[in-house]
Amino acid sequence: MAAKSIISRPVYGTLSPQPGKHHLFIADAEGALAIADMAKTAPDRFFDGAEIVFIPGPDDKHVAALEALKPARFHQAPSFASLLPRLKQTLDNAHMGLRLYLAGTEGLIGQAMQVALDAGIDHTAIQTEHRGSLARRVQCVHCKGITENVTTQPATCSHCGLLLLVRDHYSRRLAAFQGVCINAEDRSEIPPIEEVFR
């Protein structure tokens, strides 16, 4: 689990079954294992009222583990972007009593939370569990472009090419960490690039 450094840096918990009428799970990759672990402590028939939306990643791992939970609905998507319209529609039509559980990478959790906040769910009411890669979604504060799956420090902005110091400063509105030019004074100065968000 990621360590807390500055106050905006998200802190994740461990999924636990909440009282509610409908349970919506959104997960990617290893996040499936967080759901499977939670299922061990869930009350009987908990998944009868549950919907799982899953982005398995390239090798379709963990799909069977989720199907074995026999949720009322199971939906698989190739990417977060592809499930976005469906997620928005689900939340638009939802009623109070729906509980949201997010598990997997920070990018997935942050972006799903962003949609949920728009739908009126408070971030404190959302269950989250971080599993798998520590790769970050980073906004370049100079060009505002967002670079997905950043694993290095510093990182190159995929939009404007600036070399960015990836800060722990996080925007919930953008679901992204802030990246600030690391060599603004002298662009020829290139600090060593390390892989730190694996």
Next chain:
Amino acid sequence: MSTGTTKLDVVVSDVVPVNELVTRFHFRRRDGELLPTFSGGAHVVVEMRDGDRTRLNPYSLMGSPLDTREYTISIRRDDVGRGGSLFMHRSVRPGLEMVISYPVNLFSLDLRAKKHLMLAGGIGITPFMAQTAQLAGEGGNFELHYTCRTASLGTYADVLQQRYGRRVRLYHDDRGERIDLDRLLSSQPLGTHLYVCGPAGMIGWVRERAAALGWPPETVHFEHFAAPQPGLPFDVTLAISGKTIRVGEQQSLLEAIEAAGVDPPYLCRGGVCGQCETNVIASDGKFIHNDHWLSEEDHRSGCKIMPCVSRFEGKSLVLER
């Protein structure tokens, strides 16, 4: 200056009987200026000089926050209460000069909500008068469900229905009408916040059903004006001020501390806001904690007390103040 002691000098500008139990009081500033701005759900603490006794009771502001020329409160007469409401009903007349606190809001609207669902019981309607006026002015999305014993005790039900039509739903106990709470709560769109003000039993019922049906605690707001419970008289020593005082049967510990000339902070006087929290230095006896502020652990520890509503039975009690 301690919290809760910022005062306004006002004059009673009108006293209007509303029904057999409820009377409305209007206040204006003595200097003719506008009153401080407030938000829907705010209350003021009214100081009542009743002979040699001073009572301080909180009442919700019920006027529109968009009009601060006057403040209005409505008070239900309680014939078996501690006497504050009876004093207001019997002794307060237009022209009387009074002192009230600045408004404090412990029951504010969460304006991030997509919709506001309001449940009122009896005189618990008053904060919603201001909240609905505030939301109506901003084009807000709200729905008010109001339970009262009989139509004639449905205080301001006619005003609300005239103002807001179908957004107000009434339930009369004498006609056996009851809120279908589970259905109401389960049919609310995502992003709805719930507000409940009324008798303790109603608040408990609504909070319990909302939690069971999956409403996150952050979306459930409630306000209950708990009058301090009477009890056996007891003696208290105040360590810092070096005073020993007696708390009367009908007096709260906070009132006794104030009567002794100590000026402790307070906001709600109902055991929910936490302002008057006081450390216990020593005690030999039993605490009767009536507050909703301290944790169960705090209650058991015997190290803290909320003097606005809690009491003590036993040999000796020393508080920090």
